[in-house]
Amino acid sequence: MGSAPPVFIGAEEVEKHLHRASLLLPALEAALGNFSSGAAGGVAQPVRTVVPVHRHGGFLGVMPAYSAADDALTTKLVTFYEHKKDSSVPSHQATVLLFDPRNGSLKAVLDGSVITAKRTAAVSAIATKLLMPPFAEVLCILGAGVQAYSHYDIFTELFTFKEVRIWNRTKEKAVKFANSVNGPVQVCSSAQEAVTGADVVVTVTMATTPILFGDWIKPGAHINAVGASRPDWRELDDELMKNSVLFVDSRDAALTESGDVILSGAEIFAELGEVVKGTKPALPEKTTVFKSLGMAVEDTVAAKFVYDSWSAGN
Ligand SMILES: NC(=O)C1=CN([C@@H]2O[C@H](COP(=O)(O)OP(=O)(O)OC[C@H]3O[C@@H](n4cnc5c(N)ncnc54)[C@H](O)[C@@H]3O)[C@@H](O)[C@H]2O)C=CC1
Ligand SMILES: O=C([O-])C1=[NH+]CCC1
The missing domain is CATH 3.30.1780.10 (ornithine cyclodeaminase, domain 1)
Structure with a gap:
């Protein structure tokens, strides 16, 4: 049978x-x-x-x-x-x-x-819990697609941000996002405006060239870099990649698939799983990037x- x-x-x-x-x-x-x-x-x-x-x-x-x-x-x-x-x-x-x-x-x-939407956001939330600065007040989301919604939902469930900001390449989508979610969201006209002073940044775009630049970032902020999953795609510039402590989901995947990691030459400090296990420190006082590619x-x-x-x- x-x-x-x-x-x-x-x-x-x-x-x-x-x-x-x-x-x-x-x-x-x-x-x-x-x-x-x-x-x-x-x-x-x-x-x-x-x-x-x-x-x-x-x-x-x-x-x-x-x-x-x-x-x-x-x-x-x-x-x-x-x-x-x-x-x-x-x-x-x-x-x-x-x-x-x-x-x-x-x-x-x-x-x-x-x-895919929910597990990705949940992994970013795990990284954020471990890596964000103490007393984080401002959350900034760059992108207003599927992952922006799932990240908003779990981040506002788990953390208490005083302010949430969103920027999208087309402003209408950011406005739609702000009008659809359960809570106040500030729509920003530029990525720089959205990021300035933010404690936690989530990049969830289909960008293939940098949309987030190191000289905009507040020292000590935490960035979840979720897009750019091809070896020639970028969301973050070299300055941000090189001047942050870099965490990844998988070293092998990051060195194969992540344009932000490969093209910047930034050094990987740890896998997120090593921080979860306690074999590598989290360093929340430093500027940190979690480069997420998504794992099977x-x-x-x-x-x-x-x-x-x-x-x-x-
Ligand atoms: N790390 C992971 O585990 C996963 C990562 N992703 C990645 O997350 C990102 C977002 O995915 P979704 O929200 O599902 O996509 P989506 O298509 O629903 O949303 C993408 C957003 O990016 C914006 N966008 C498109 N081209 C852009 C550009 N050149 N510059 C700036 N913004 C641009 C769009 O306006 C849209 O708001 C994608 O890069 C995707 O591949 C998706 C699933 C899992
Ligand atoms: O993990 C995943 O499912 C994906 N990561 C990038 C595109 C889809």
């Missing part, structure tokens, strides 16, 4: 089981620590394979991982398009396949877009969380 056919868990169901990104925090913290523990951590995760779709300005990323601690095996397939031809289609679309690690059977196909194991623990909640009929 063959195994049961896989279940499909669509975006609405994923959202229902993962209504707050903060539900993922314990699993993500553990996964980051395990990833940065080498073989002892039990995470098998190659640097993702990215296939360029030259003719259409797009990319297909294939992101497999196995986590022994979670006994969970997944692969995410994610497409991201630099030049969207049709604005009704999101720039990033994803699907996660969840396998039974005991025998390799496919158990579930999950929408991966909600998972983050999708693994998020998909398992959703699948387990769905299976339990929650």
Whole structure:
């Protein structure tokens, strides 16, 4: 007899089981620590394979991982398009396949877009909790797309900023953002205006050349650099990269995929998982950059969380 056919868990169901990104925090913290523990951590995760779709300005990323601690095996397939031809289609679309690690059977196909939005924001929140200066008051978000919303949600849930600012390349999108979220947001006319005096900055744009410059940054600020996931794409300039303490999710991925790291030649101080484990210090008094590229194991623990909640009929 063959195994049961896989279940499909669509975006609405994923959202229902993962209504707050903060539900993922314990699993993500553990996964980051395990990833940065080498073989002892039990995470098998190659640097993702990215296939360029030259003719259409797009990319297909294939992101497999196995986590022994979670006994969970997944692969995410994610497409991201630099030049969207049709604005009704999101720039990033994803699907996660969840396998039974005991025998390799496919158990579930999950929408991966909600998972990608929420696990990325939750990892930035983990970095921020560890690296931001004490008494941080001003949060600045550069970009007003999907990741801007998920970052806003978890950052305002976990931290108490006195002021939130947003800048986007097209101001209408920033205004729409400010009018849609539950709380006051200051729309800024330039990235420099938004960043000046900010304690925590999140860059979530599709920029391919720098939009954030070192001489705008308040000393001691913390930056979550979430965009620019290609080796020739930038969000941050050389000055910021070189004059900050640089944390990454994966050293191997950063040295393969991050234009900000590769082209600036900035030295990596630590993986975030090493700080979570306590084997590297956080240095919150310094200006810090967390260069996030997104890791497959983050999708693994998020998909398992959703699948387990769905299976339990929650
Ligand atoms: N580190 C990670 O784990 C992940 C990173 N990402 C990255 O985060 C970034 C944001 O993703 P989404 O919010 O899903 O994308 P989105 O397409 O929903 O939003 C992108 C935003 O960037 C702005 N933008 C586009 N081109 C720009 C340019 N040249 N300069 C400045 N702004 C520009 C757009 O107006 C839009 O507000 C992307 O770079 C994406 O690849 C996405 C998923 C996971
Ligand atoms: O981790 C992820 O899913 C992605 N990182 C950059 C584009 C998509």
